Amino acid sequence: MNQKKANSYTDEFREGAVKLAIESDQSVAQTARELGINVNTLHTWINKYQEQLPSGSAKQEGQHLYDELKQLRRENARLKEERAILKKAAAFFAKESL
Template sequence: MYENDPDVALNDAAEDLGINRTTLHKWVDKYSTGAKTKQLTDAEKIRQLQRENAQLEEECDILRKAVKYFTEQTKK
């Protein structure tokens, strides 16, 4: 996942995963394939971002519905 993204720093990946940076560094040293995968084309990046955007929109919609539901419950 992160190995394929050259823009992600080890510290950022460790923080995202909720683990210690040193632990992640040891895992990378031990299990890394060492192979850099090809960069995504612009079209692939766009498709990936569109999928991510759709997922985020769905999550926001769920949260909006939850806020509406709980707001109505407190008014009763």
């Protein structure tokens, strides 16, 4: 039976990873991949970090910002798709008018 050795990370690395995941514009999963850690591990660290915040309102604010970020990313993806469709339509109609 092969057992994987549990990775041990320094507190500084964990704190840096959490700050990067929270403050960056990329997803938590992407941040975890770039750092070479498991996505669930990073989510656990983020949850522990948010639990250590002094007030419950800060945790709610963090959740509100996370929800807003998810909504804005969905909207951004939709707008990019619409823009691509409009570019194709403009090219089609420009070719038709020649």
